[in-house]
Amino acid sequence: QVQLVESGGGLVQTGGSLRLSCAASGSIFSINAMGWYRQAPGKQRELVAVITTGGSTRYADSVKGRFFISRDNAKKMVWLQLNSLKPEDTAVYYCNSAPQASFSWGQGTQVTVSS
Numbered sequence: 001q002v003q004l005v006e007s008g009g010g011l012v013q014t015g016g017s018l019r020l021s022c023a024a025s026g027s028i029f030s031i032n033a034m035g036w037y038r039q040a041p042g043k044q045r046e047l048v049a050v051i052t053t054g055g056s057t058r059y060a061d062s063v064k065g066r067f068f069i070s071r072d073n074a075k076k077m078v079w080l081q082l083n084s085l086k087p088e089d090t091a092v093y094y095c096n097s098a099p100q101a102s103f104s105w106g107q108g109t110q111v112t113v114s115s
Contacts, residue, residue: 001026001103002024002026002029002097002103002104003024003026003106004022004023004094004095004096004105004106005023005024005107006020006106006107006108007020007021007022007023008020008021008109009092009093009110009112010110010111011112011113012111012112012113012114013113013114014086014087014115015085016113017081017085018081018082018085019079019080019081020036020079020080020081020082020093020109021077021079022077022078022095022106023076024076024095025076026076026103029076030076031053032053032097032102033050033051033097033098033099034050034069034078034095034097034098035047035048035050035051035097035099036067036069036080036093036094036095037093037095037096037098037101038089038091038092038093038094038111039091039092040088041091043091045094046060047098047099048062048063049063049067049068049080050098051069051070051071053073055071057069062088066082066083066084066085067083068080068081069081080093080095087113089111090111090112090113091110092108092109093108093109093110093111094106094108094109
């Protein structure tokens with residue numbers, strides 16, 4: 001069973017940057033594509049970035065060119081670099097396998113962007 005712990009969120013102004021981290025436990029981490037999801041208040045959770053085991057990435061249109069996902073299989077870590085943040089990026093961010101979230105959800109990390 002994979003357990004996920006997200007960290008790195010915070011309060012930033014519009015245009016600011018954050019780097020989110022996801023620490024995973026479990027031996028099957030390295031064979032799964034991983035993704036970052038987010039859930040804003042009153043909205044459904046959405047997948048914003050995916051990285052395959054080989055390092056290929058894809059992004060939701062809303063974050064393309066601003067967010068960058070990376071991973072280290074040996075360290076069982078996934079990161080999300082958030083640049084040029086906008087108020088509409090405010091959400092709780094989670095990592096999980098992608099495009100299907102197969103693992104139990106972690107607690108997430110809150111990102112709040114002030115205007």
